[in-house]
Amino acid sequence: MLCESNKELQQLVDEARDYAKQGKVADYIPALAKNNRDELSAAIQYPDGRCISAGDVHEKITLQSISKIISLALVLIDHGEDAVFRKVGMEPTGDPFNSIAKLEAMSEVKPLNPMINAGALAVTHLIKGNDVEDRFSRLLNFSRKISGNSNVHYSEEVAESEMETSHLNRSLCYFLKQHKIIDENVEELMELYTKQCAIEMTCFDLARVGLVFALNGRDPETGDQIIPKEIARICKTFMVTCGMYNEAGEFAIKIGIPAKSGVSGGILGAVPGKYGIGISGPSLNEKGNSIAGLKLLELLSTRYSLSIF
Known part of the structure:
Protein backbone atom coordinates (compact mmCIF):
# COMPACT_ATOMS: atom_id res chain seq x y z
CA MET A 1 0.00 0.00 0.00
CA LEU A 2 1.37 3.39 -1.01
CA CYS A 3 1.22 6.40 1.27
CA GLU A 4 0.49 9.49 -0.82
CA SER A 5 2.22 12.77 -0.12
CA ASN A 6 -0.26 15.36 1.11
CA TYR A 19 10.42 23.54 16.99
CA ALA A 20 13.04 20.80 16.58
CA LYS A 21 15.75 23.40 17.10
CA GLN A 22 14.64 23.73 20.74
CA GLY A 23 15.39 20.09 21.58
CA LYS A 24 18.12 17.49 21.24
CA VAL A 25 18.44 13.82 20.29
CA ALA A 26 18.69 11.06 22.91
CA ASP A 27 22.48 10.93 23.04
CA TYR A 28 22.54 8.91 26.29
CA ILE A 29 21.98 5.91 23.99
CA PRO A 30 25.05 6.19 21.73
CA ALA A 31 23.39 4.66 18.67
CA LEU A 32 20.54 7.20 18.83
CA ALA A 33 22.97 10.12 18.94
CA LYS A 34 23.38 9.68 15.17
CA ASN A 35 19.77 10.68 14.47
CA ASN A 36 19.04 13.88 12.55
CA ARG A 37 17.64 16.44 14.98
CA ASP A 38 15.82 18.40 12.25
CA GLU A 39 13.97 15.45 10.68
CA LEU A 40 10.17 15.31 10.97
CA SER A 41 7.86 12.93 9.12
CA LEU A 63 10.26 1.89 18.81
CA GLN A 64 11.91 2.39 22.20
CA SER A 65 9.05 3.06 24.66
CA ILE A 66 6.38 2.71 21.97
CA SER A 67 7.12 -1.00 22.24
CA LYS A 68 5.66 -0.94 25.75
CA ILE A 69 2.11 -0.72 24.43
CA ILE A 70 2.71 -3.66 22.08
CA SER A 71 4.26 -5.89 24.74
CA LEU A 72 1.44 -4.97 27.13
CA ALA A 73 -1.18 -6.06 24.59
CA LEU A 74 0.65 -9.36 24.01
CA VAL A 75 1.07 -10.10 27.71
CA LEU A 76 -2.58 -9.29 28.45
CA ILE A 77 -3.53 -11.76 25.71
CA ASP A 78 -1.13 -14.32 27.20
CA HIS A 79 -2.09 -14.01 30.87
CA GLY A 80 -5.24 -11.93 31.32
CA GLU A 81 -5.78 -8.77 33.34
CA ASP A 82 -5.65 -10.19 36.85
CA ALA A 83 -2.24 -11.83 36.45
CA VAL A 84 -0.68 -8.81 34.74
CA PHE A 85 -1.98 -6.24 37.19
CA ARG A 86 -0.75 -8.23 40.15
CA LYS A 87 2.73 -7.30 38.87
CA VAL A 88 2.12 -3.73 37.75
CA GLY A 89 -0.34 -0.98 38.65
CA MET A 90 -2.67 1.29 36.69
CA GLU A 91 -1.84 4.73 38.08
CA PRO A 92 -0.05 7.64 36.35
CA THR A 93 3.16 8.99 37.84
CA GLY A 94 4.54 12.49 37.90
CA ASP A 95 8.09 11.15 37.88
CA PRO A 96 10.43 10.62 34.89
CA PHE A 97 9.99 7.35 32.96
CA ASN A 98 13.21 5.86 34.38
CA SER A 99 12.69 6.85 38.03
CA ILE A 100 13.06 4.42 40.91
CA ALA A 101 11.82 6.90 43.55
CA LYS A 102 8.15 5.84 43.72
CA LEU A 103 9.11 2.16 44.01
CA GLU A 104 11.20 2.87 47.10
CA ALA A 105 8.46 4.94 48.75
CA MET A 106 5.50 2.58 48.22
CA SER A 107 4.25 0.29 50.98
CA GLU A 108 3.50 -2.36 48.34
CA VAL A 109 6.41 -2.51 45.91
CA LYS A 110 4.84 -2.61 42.46
CA PRO A 111 5.54 -0.35 39.44
CA LEU A 112 2.78 2.21 39.14
CA ASN A 113 1.99 1.52 35.48
CA PRO A 114 3.29 -0.39 32.42
CA MET A 115 4.51 2.72 30.60
CA ILE A 116 7.36 3.60 32.98
CA ASN A 117 10.52 1.54 32.64
CA ALA A 118 10.04 -0.44 35.84
CA GLY A 119 6.52 -1.40 34.79
CA ALA A 120 7.59 -2.20 31.24
CA LEU A 121 10.32 -4.52 32.54
CA ALA A 122 7.74 -6.31 34.70
CA VAL A 123 5.51 -6.69 31.63
CA THR A 124 8.32 -7.92 29.37
CA HIS A 125 9.19 -10.46 32.07
CA LEU A 126 5.73 -12.00 31.47
CA ILE A 127 6.20 -12.64 27.73
CA LYS A 128 5.79 -16.38 27.27
CA GLY A 129 8.45 -18.58 25.68
CA ASN A 130 11.20 -21.10 26.35
CA ASP A 131 14.12 -18.65 26.16
CA VAL A 132 15.01 -15.10 25.12
CA GLU A 133 15.04 -15.98 21.42
CA ASP A 134 11.65 -17.69 21.58
CA ARG A 135 10.06 -14.89 23.61
CA PHE A 136 11.43 -12.16 21.37
CA SER A 137 10.28 -14.07 18.29
CA ARG A 138 6.72 -14.07 19.66
CA LEU A 139 6.85 -10.32 20.31
CA LEU A 140 8.38 -9.61 16.91
CA ASN A 141 5.77 -11.70 15.10
CA PHE A 142 3.00 -9.93 17.01
CA SER A 143 4.53 -6.57 16.02
CA ARG A 144 4.57 -7.70 12.39
CA LYS A 145 0.93 -8.76 12.59
CA ILE A 146 -0.42 -5.50 13.98
CA SER A 147 1.78 -3.37 11.70
CA GLY A 148 0.78 -5.39 8.65
CA ASN A 149 4.46 -5.62 7.71
CA SER A 150 6.14 -9.04 7.73
CA ASN A 151 9.54 -7.37 7.24
CA VAL A 152 9.56 -5.60 10.61
CA HIS A 153 12.80 -6.50 12.41
CA TYR A 154 15.08 -4.92 15.00
CA SER A 155 18.31 -2.95 14.97
CA GLU A 156 21.16 -5.02 16.36
CA GLU A 157 23.28 -1.87 16.65
CA VAL A 158 20.72 -0.08 18.82
CA ALA A 159 20.00 -3.18 20.92
CA GLU A 160 23.71 -3.67 21.62
CA SER A 161 24.18 0.03 22.37
CA GLU A 162 21.35 -0.05 24.90
CA MET A 163 22.55 -3.33 26.41
CA GLU A 164 25.95 -1.77 27.10
CA THR A 165 24.62 1.46 28.64
CA SER A 166 21.32 0.53 30.40
CA HIS A 167 22.74 0.56 33.92
CA LEU A 168 19.67 2.21 35.46
CA ASN A 169 17.34 -0.37 33.90
CA ARG A 170 19.53 -3.11 35.37
CA SER A 171 19.14 -1.45 38.75
CA LEU A 172 15.36 -1.47 38.29
CA CYS A 173 15.51 -5.17 37.40
CA TYR A 174 17.47 -6.04 40.52
CA PHE A 175 15.09 -3.98 42.65
CA LEU A 176 12.10 -5.78 41.10
CA LYS A 177 13.80 -9.14 41.61
CA GLN A 178 14.52 -8.36 45.26
CA HIS A 179 10.80 -7.74 45.76
CA LYS A 180 9.73 -10.81 43.72
CA ILE A 181 8.06 -8.86 40.91
CA ILE A 182 10.37 -10.71 38.52
CA ASP A 183 12.15 -14.01 39.04
CA GLU A 184 14.40 -14.47 36.01
CA ASN A 185 18.04 -13.83 35.19
CA VAL A 186 18.49 -10.05 34.94
CA GLU A 187 20.81 -10.18 31.93
CA GLU A 188 18.36 -12.35 30.02
CA LEU A 189 15.52 -9.94 30.75
CA MET A 190 17.74 -7.02 29.73
CA GLU A 191 18.59 -8.75 26.45
CA LEU A 192 14.89 -9.29 25.72
CA TYR A 193 13.95 -5.74 26.72
CA THR A 194 16.70 -4.03 24.71
CA LYS A 195 15.75 -6.04 21.62
CA GLN A 196 12.13 -5.11 22.21
CA CYS A 197 13.03 -1.41 22.33
CA ALA A 198 15.15 -1.78 19.18
CA ILE A 199 12.31 -3.09 17.00
CA GLU A 200 12.23 -0.85 13.94
CA MET A 201 9.19 0.56 12.16
CA THR A 202 8.47 3.30 9.67
CA CYS A 203 5.94 6.09 10.26
CA PHE A 204 3.68 4.13 7.93
CA ASP A 205 3.99 1.05 10.18
CA LEU A 206 3.36 3.13 13.32
CA ALA A 207 0.24 4.64 11.77
CA ARG A 208 -1.00 1.15 10.92
CA VAL A 209 -0.49 -0.01 14.53
CA GLY A 210 -2.25 3.13 15.71
CA LEU A 211 -5.16 2.36 13.39
CA VAL A 212 -5.52 -1.16 14.83
CA PHE A 213 -5.89 0.37 18.30
CA ALA A 214 -8.21 3.07 16.93
CA LEU A 215 -10.43 0.29 15.54
CA ASN A 216 -10.57 -1.47 18.93
CA GLY A 217 -8.03 -4.12 17.95
CA ARG A 218 -9.46 -4.93 14.52
CA ASP A 219 -7.30 -5.46 11.41
CA PRO A 220 -8.33 -2.67 8.96
CA GLU A 221 -7.73 -4.89 5.92
CA THR A 222 -9.10 -8.30 6.94
CA GLY A 223 -11.50 -7.32 9.70
CA ASP A 224 -9.91 -9.92 12.00
CA GLN A 225 -9.85 -9.15 15.72
CA ILE A 226 -6.06 -9.12 16.26
CA ILE A 227 -6.30 -7.70 19.77
CA PRO A 228 -9.38 -8.42 21.91
CA LYS A 229 -11.54 -5.30 22.17
CA GLU A 230 -11.22 -5.02 25.96
CA ILE A 231 -7.42 -5.29 25.79
CA ALA A 232 -7.31 -2.61 23.08
CA ARG A 233 -9.42 -0.39 25.36
CA ILE A 234 -7.05 -0.93 28.30
CA CYS A 235 -4.03 -0.11 26.13
CA LYS A 236 -5.63 3.07 24.78
CA THR A 237 -6.47 4.16 28.32
CA PHE A 238 -2.83 3.77 29.36
CA MET A 239 -1.83 5.74 26.27
CA VAL A 240 -4.04 8.61 27.44
CA THR A 241 -3.02 8.55 31.11
CA CYS A 242 0.65 7.51 30.89
CA GLY A 243 1.69 7.38 27.24
CA MET A 244 3.67 10.61 27.10
CA TYR A 245 5.84 10.09 30.18
CA ASN A 246 5.33 12.76 32.85
CA GLU A 247 3.86 15.11 30.24
CA ALA A 248 0.65 13.10 29.88
CA GLY A 256 -6.32 14.71 23.80
CA ILE A 257 -5.84 11.46 21.89
CA PRO A 258 -4.40 8.08 22.93
CA ALA A 259 -0.70 8.19 22.05
CA LYS A 260 2.64 6.64 22.96
CA SER A 261 6.08 8.18 22.49
CA GLY A 262 9.62 6.85 22.44
CA VAL A 263 13.02 8.47 22.90
CA SER A 264 13.92 7.76 19.28
CA GLY A 265 11.45 10.57 18.53
CA GLY A 266 8.62 8.31 17.42
CA ILE A 267 4.98 8.89 18.35
CA LEU A 268 2.12 6.49 17.75
CA GLY A 269 -1.36 8.00 17.85
CA ALA A 270 -4.79 6.36 17.74
CA VAL A 271 -7.83 8.55 17.05
CA PRO A 272 -10.71 6.25 18.07
CA GLY A 273 -12.73 5.04 15.09
CA LYS A 274 -11.02 7.45 12.71
CA TYR A 275 -7.33 6.86 12.00
CA GLY A 276 -3.85 5.96 13.13
CA ILE A 277 -0.95 8.41 13.21
CA GLY A 278 2.77 7.70 12.98
CA ILE A 279 5.37 10.42 13.56
CA SER A 280 9.16 10.52 13.56
CA GLY A 281 10.96 13.56 14.98
CA PRO A 282 14.19 12.71 16.87
CA SER A 283 14.62 16.08 18.60
CA LEU A 284 13.31 15.66 22.16
CA ASN A 285 12.12 18.02 24.87
CA GLU A 286 13.25 17.68 28.49
CA LYS A 287 10.55 15.05 29.17
CA GLY A 288 11.82 12.75 26.39
CA ASN A 289 9.05 13.44 23.87
CA SER A 290 9.51 14.55 20.26
CA ILE A 291 9.27 18.32 20.51
CA ALA A 292 8.31 18.88 16.86
CA GLY A 293 6.11 15.78 16.88
CA LEU A 294 4.11 17.15 19.80
CA LYS A 295 3.65 20.46 18.01
CA LEU A 296 2.51 18.65 14.87
CA LEU A 297 -0.07 16.68 16.85
CA GLU A 298 -1.26 19.88 18.51
CA LEU A 299 -1.71 21.51 15.11
CA LEU A 300 -3.58 18.46 13.80
CA SER A 301 -5.78 18.21 16.88
CA THR A 302 -6.68 21.91 16.77
CA ARG A 303 -7.44 21.93 13.04
CA TYR A 304 -9.45 18.71 12.94
CA SER A 305 -10.89 18.63 16.50
CA LEU A 306 -9.29 15.28 17.34
CA SER A 307 -9.52 15.43 21.13
CA ILE A 308 -11.61 12.66 22.69
CA PHE A 309 -12.49 14.95 25.62
Whole structure:
Protein backbone atom coordinates (compact mmCIF):
# COMPACT_ATOMS: atom_id res chain seq x y z
CA MET A 1 0.00 0.00 0.00
CA LEU A 2 1.37 3.39 -1.01
CA CYS A 3 1.22 6.40 1.27
CA GLU A 4 0.49 9.49 -0.82
CA SER A 5 2.22 12.77 -0.12
CA ASN A 6 -0.26 15.36 1.11
CA LYS A 7 0.22 19.11 0.70
CA GLU A 8 -1.85 20.15 3.71
CA LEU A 9 -0.07 17.71 6.02
CA GLN A 10 3.27 18.84 4.59
CA GLN A 11 2.46 22.44 5.51
CA LEU A 12 1.77 21.43 9.11
CA VAL A 13 4.98 19.36 9.22
CA ASP A 14 6.96 22.36 7.92
CA GLU A 15 5.43 24.60 10.57
CA ALA A 16 6.14 22.14 13.38
CA ARG A 17 9.69 21.31 12.22
CA ASP A 18 10.98 24.70 13.41
CA TYR A 19 10.42 23.54 16.99
CA ALA A 20 13.04 20.80 16.58
CA LYS A 21 15.75 23.40 17.10
CA GLN A 22 14.64 23.73 20.74
CA GLY A 23 15.39 20.09 21.58
CA LYS A 24 18.12 17.49 21.24
CA VAL A 25 18.44 13.82 20.29
CA ALA A 26 18.69 11.06 22.91
CA ASP A 27 22.48 10.93 23.04
CA TYR A 28 22.54 8.91 26.29
CA ILE A 29 21.98 5.91 23.99
CA PRO A 30 25.05 6.19 21.73
CA ALA A 31 23.39 4.66 18.67
CA LEU A 32 20.54 7.20 18.83
CA ALA A 33 22.97 10.12 18.94
CA LYS A 34 23.38 9.68 15.17
CA ASN A 35 19.77 10.68 14.47
CA ASN A 36 19.04 13.88 12.55
CA ARG A 37 17.64 16.44 14.98
CA ASP A 38 15.82 18.40 12.25
CA GLU A 39 13.97 15.45 10.68
CA LEU A 40 10.17 15.31 10.97
CA SER A 41 7.86 12.93 9.12
CA ALA A 42 4.26 11.85 9.54
CA ALA A 43 1.81 9.31 8.13
CA ILE A 44 -1.93 9.01 8.72
CA GLN A 45 -3.78 5.79 7.91
CA TYR A 46 -7.56 5.61 7.47
CA PRO A 47 -9.85 2.58 7.92
CA ASP A 48 -10.70 2.53 4.20
CA GLY A 49 -7.06 1.92 3.24
CA ARG A 50 -6.12 5.50 2.37
CA CYS A 51 -2.85 6.85 3.70
CA ILE A 52 -1.43 10.36 3.53
CA SER A 53 2.09 11.39 4.43
CA ALA A 54 4.66 14.15 4.66
CA GLY A 55 8.40 13.65 4.77
CA ASP A 56 10.32 10.40 4.44
CA VAL A 57 7.77 8.14 6.17
CA HIS A 58 9.55 4.97 5.05
CA GLU A 59 12.71 5.78 7.04
CA LYS A 60 12.96 3.31 9.92
CA ILE A 61 13.12 4.32 13.58
CA THR A 62 13.38 2.13 16.67
CA LEU A 63 10.26 1.89 18.81
CA GLN A 64 11.91 2.39 22.20
CA SER A 65 9.05 3.06 24.66
CA ILE A 66 6.38 2.71 21.97
CA SER A 67 7.12 -1.00 22.24
CA LYS A 68 5.66 -0.94 25.75
CA ILE A 69 2.11 -0.72 24.43
CA ILE A 70 2.71 -3.66 22.08
CA SER A 71 4.26 -5.89 24.74
CA LEU A 72 1.44 -4.97 27.13
CA ALA A 73 -1.18 -6.06 24.59
CA LEU A 74 0.65 -9.36 24.01
CA VAL A 75 1.07 -10.10 27.71
CA LEU A 76 -2.58 -9.29 28.45
CA ILE A 77 -3.53 -11.76 25.71
CA ASP A 78 -1.13 -14.32 27.20
CA HIS A 79 -2.09 -14.01 30.87
CA GLY A 80 -5.24 -11.93 31.32
CA GLU A 81 -5.78 -8.77 33.34
CA ASP A 82 -5.65 -10.19 36.85
CA ALA A 83 -2.24 -11.83 36.45
CA VAL A 84 -0.68 -8.81 34.74
CA PHE A 85 -1.98 -6.24 37.19
CA ARG A 86 -0.75 -8.23 40.15
CA LYS A 87 2.73 -7.30 38.87
CA VAL A 88 2.12 -3.73 37.75
CA GLY A 89 -0.34 -0.98 38.65
CA MET A 90 -2.67 1.29 36.69
CA GLU A 91 -1.84 4.73 38.08
CA PRO A 92 -0.05 7.64 36.35
CA THR A 93 3.16 8.99 37.84
CA GLY A 94 4.54 12.49 37.90
CA ASP A 95 8.09 11.15 37.88
CA PRO A 96 10.43 10.62 34.89
CA PHE A 97 9.99 7.35 32.96
CA ASN A 98 13.21 5.86 34.38
CA SER A 99 12.69 6.85 38.03
CA ILE A 100 13.06 4.42 40.91
CA ALA A 101 11.82 6.90 43.55
CA LYS A 102 8.15 5.84 43.72
CA LEU A 103 9.11 2.16 44.01
CA GLU A 104 11.20 2.87 47.10
CA ALA A 105 8.46 4.94 48.75
CA MET A 106 5.50 2.58 48.22
CA SER A 107 4.25 0.29 50.98
CA GLU A 108 3.50 -2.36 48.34
CA VAL A 109 6.41 -2.51 45.91
CA LYS A 110 4.84 -2.61 42.46
CA PRO A 111 5.54 -0.35 39.44
CA LEU A 112 2.78 2.21 39.14
CA ASN A 113 1.99 1.52 35.48
CA PRO A 114 3.29 -0.39 32.42
CA MET A 115 4.51 2.72 30.60
CA ILE A 116 7.36 3.60 32.98
CA ASN A 117 10.52 1.54 32.64
CA ALA A 118 10.04 -0.44 35.84
CA GLY A 119 6.52 -1.40 34.79
CA ALA A 120 7.59 -2.20 31.24
CA LEU A 121 10.32 -4.52 32.54
CA ALA A 122 7.74 -6.31 34.70
CA VAL A 123 5.51 -6.69 31.63
CA THR A 124 8.32 -7.92 29.37
CA HIS A 125 9.19 -10.46 32.07
CA LEU A 126 5.73 -12.00 31.47
CA ILE A 127 6.20 -12.64 27.73
CA LYS A 128 5.79 -16.38 27.27
CA GLY A 129 8.45 -18.58 25.68
CA ASN A 130 11.20 -21.10 26.35
CA ASP A 131 14.12 -18.65 26.16
CA VAL A 132 15.01 -15.10 25.12
CA GLU A 133 15.04 -15.98 21.42
CA ASP A 134 11.65 -17.69 21.58
CA ARG A 135 10.06 -14.89 23.61
CA PHE A 136 11.43 -12.16 21.37
CA SER A 137 10.28 -14.07 18.29
CA ARG A 138 6.72 -14.07 19.66
CA LEU A 139 6.85 -10.32 20.31
CA LEU A 140 8.38 -9.61 16.91
CA ASN A 141 5.77 -11.70 15.10
CA PHE A 142 3.00 -9.93 17.01
CA SER A 143 4.53 -6.57 16.02
CA ARG A 144 4.57 -7.70 12.39
CA LYS A 145 0.93 -8.76 12.59
CA ILE A 146 -0.42 -5.50 13.98
CA SER A 147 1.78 -3.37 11.70
CA GLY A 148 0.78 -5.39 8.65
CA ASN A 149 4.46 -5.62 7.71
CA SER A 150 6.14 -9.04 7.73
CA ASN A 151 9.54 -7.37 7.24
CA VAL A 152 9.56 -5.60 10.61
CA HIS A 153 12.80 -6.50 12.41
CA TYR A 154 15.08 -4.92 15.00
CA SER A 155 18.31 -2.95 14.97
CA GLU A 156 21.16 -5.02 16.36
CA GLU A 157 23.28 -1.87 16.65
CA VAL A 158 20.72 -0.08 18.82
CA ALA A 159 20.00 -3.18 20.92
CA GLU A 160 23.71 -3.67 21.62
CA SER A 161 24.18 0.03 22.37
CA GLU A 162 21.35 -0.05 24.90
CA MET A 163 22.55 -3.33 26.41
CA GLU A 164 25.95 -1.77 27.10
CA THR A 165 24.62 1.46 28.64
CA SER A 166 21.32 0.53 30.40
CA HIS A 167 22.74 0.56 33.92
CA LEU A 168 19.67 2.21 35.46
CA ASN A 169 17.34 -0.37 33.90
CA ARG A 170 19.53 -3.11 35.37
CA SER A 171 19.14 -1.45 38.75
CA LEU A 172 15.36 -1.47 38.29
CA CYS A 173 15.51 -5.17 37.40
CA TYR A 174 17.47 -6.04 40.52
CA PHE A 175 15.09 -3.98 42.65
CA LEU A 176 12.10 -5.78 41.10
CA LYS A 177 13.80 -9.14 41.61
CA GLN A 178 14.52 -8.36 45.26
CA HIS A 179 10.80 -7.74 45.76
CA LYS A 180 9.73 -10.81 43.72
CA ILE A 181 8.06 -8.86 40.91
CA ILE A 182 10.37 -10.71 38.52
CA ASP A 183 12.15 -14.01 39.04
CA GLU A 184 14.40 -14.47 36.01
CA ASN A 185 18.04 -13.83 35.19
CA VAL A 186 18.49 -10.05 34.94
CA GLU A 187 20.81 -10.18 31.93
CA GLU A 188 18.36 -12.35 30.02
CA LEU A 189 15.52 -9.94 30.75
CA MET A 190 17.74 -7.02 29.73
CA GLU A 191 18.59 -8.75 26.45
CA LEU A 192 14.89 -9.29 25.72
CA TYR A 193 13.95 -5.74 26.72
CA THR A 194 16.70 -4.03 24.71
CA LYS A 195 15.75 -6.04 21.62
CA GLN A 196 12.13 -5.11 22.21
CA CYS A 197 13.03 -1.41 22.33
CA ALA A 198 15.15 -1.78 19.18
CA ILE A 199 12.31 -3.09 17.00
CA GLU A 200 12.23 -0.85 13.94
CA MET A 201 9.19 0.56 12.16
CA THR A 202 8.47 3.30 9.67
CA CYS A 203 5.94 6.09 10.26
CA PHE A 204 3.68 4.13 7.93
CA ASP A 205 3.99 1.05 10.18
CA LEU A 206 3.36 3.13 13.32
CA ALA A 207 0.24 4.64 11.77
CA ARG A 208 -1.00 1.15 10.92
CA VAL A 209 -0.49 -0.01 14.53
CA GLY A 210 -2.25 3.13 15.71
CA LEU A 211 -5.16 2.36 13.39
CA VAL A 212 -5.52 -1.16 14.83
CA PHE A 213 -5.89 0.37 18.30
CA ALA A 214 -8.21 3.07 16.93
CA LEU A 215 -10.43 0.29 15.54
CA ASN A 216 -10.57 -1.47 18.93
CA GLY A 217 -8.03 -4.12 17.95
CA ARG A 218 -9.46 -4.93 14.52
CA ASP A 219 -7.30 -5.46 11.41
CA PRO A 220 -8.33 -2.67 8.96
CA GLU A 221 -7.73 -4.89 5.92
CA THR A 222 -9.10 -8.30 6.94
CA GLY A 223 -11.50 -7.32 9.70
CA ASP A 224 -9.91 -9.92 12.00
CA GLN A 225 -9.85 -9.15 15.72
CA ILE A 226 -6.06 -9.12 16.26
CA ILE A 227 -6.30 -7.70 19.77
CA PRO A 228 -9.38 -8.42 21.91
CA LYS A 229 -11.54 -5.30 22.17
CA GLU A 230 -11.22 -5.02 25.96
CA ILE A 231 -7.42 -5.29 25.79
CA ALA A 232 -7.31 -2.61 23.08
CA ARG A 233 -9.42 -0.39 25.36
CA ILE A 234 -7.05 -0.93 28.30
CA CYS A 235 -4.03 -0.11 26.13
CA LYS A 236 -5.63 3.07 24.78
CA THR A 237 -6.47 4.16 28.32
CA PHE A 238 -2.83 3.77 29.36
CA MET A 239 -1.83 5.74 26.27
CA VAL A 240 -4.04 8.61 27.44
CA THR A 241 -3.02 8.55 31.11
CA CYS A 242 0.65 7.51 30.89
CA GLY A 243 1.69 7.38 27.24
CA MET A 244 3.67 10.61 27.10
CA TYR A 245 5.84 10.09 30.18
CA ASN A 246 5.33 12.76 32.85
CA GLU A 247 3.86 15.11 30.24
CA ALA A 248 0.65 13.10 29.88
CA GLY A 249 -1.60 15.66 31.60
CA GLU A 250 -0.55 18.56 29.41
CA PHE A 251 -0.77 16.32 26.35
CA ALA A 252 -4.34 15.34 27.26
CA ILE A 253 -5.36 18.98 27.56
CA LYS A 254 -3.62 20.28 24.43
CA ILE A 255 -4.07 17.27 22.11
CA GLY A 256 -6.32 14.71 23.80
CA ILE A 257 -5.84 11.46 21.89
CA PRO A 258 -4.40 8.08 22.93
CA ALA A 259 -0.70 8.19 22.05
CA LYS A 260 2.64 6.64 22.96
CA SER A 261 6.08 8.18 22.49
CA GLY A 262 9.62 6.85 22.44
CA VAL A 263 13.02 8.47 22.90
CA SER A 264 13.92 7.76 19.28
CA GLY A 265 11.45 10.57 18.53
CA GLY A 266 8.62 8.31 17.42
CA ILE A 267 4.98 8.89 18.35
CA LEU A 268 2.12 6.49 17.75
CA GLY A 269 -1.36 8.00 17.85
CA ALA A 270 -4.79 6.36 17.74
CA VAL A 271 -7.83 8.55 17.05
CA PRO A 272 -10.71 6.25 18.07
CA GLY A 273 -12.73 5.04 15.09
CA LYS A 274 -11.02 7.45 12.71
CA TYR A 275 -7.33 6.86 12.00
CA GLY A 276 -3.85 5.96 13.13
CA ILE A 277 -0.95 8.41 13.21
CA GLY A 278 2.77 7.70 12.98
CA ILE A 279 5.37 10.42 13.56
CA SER A 280 9.16 10.52 13.56
CA GLY A 281 10.96 13.56 14.98
CA PRO A 282 14.19 12.71 16.87
CA SER A 283 14.62 16.08 18.60
CA LEU A 284 13.31 15.66 22.16
CA ASN A 285 12.12 18.02 24.87
CA GLU A 286 13.25 17.68 28.49
CA LYS A 287 10.55 15.05 29.17
CA GLY A 288 11.82 12.75 26.39
CA ASN A 289 9.05 13.44 23.87
CA SER A 290 9.51 14.55 20.26
CA ILE A 291 9.27 18.32 20.51
CA ALA A 292 8.31 18.88 16.86
CA GLY A 293 6.11 15.78 16.88
CA LEU A 294 4.11 17.15 19.80
CA LYS A 295 3.65 20.46 18.01
CA LEU A 296 2.51 18.65 14.87
CA LEU A 297 -0.07 16.68 16.85
CA GLU A 298 -1.26 19.88 18.51
CA LEU A 299 -1.71 21.51 15.11
CA LEU A 300 -3.58 18.46 13.80
CA SER A 301 -5.78 18.21 16.88
CA THR A 302 -6.68 21.91 16.77
CA ARG A 303 -7.44 21.93 13.04
CA TYR A 304 -9.45 18.71 12.94
CA SER A 305 -10.89 18.63 16.50
CA LEU A 306 -9.29 15.28 17.34
CA SER A 307 -9.52 15.43 21.13
CA ILE A 308 -11.61 12.66 22.69
CA PHE A 309 -12.49 14.95 25.62
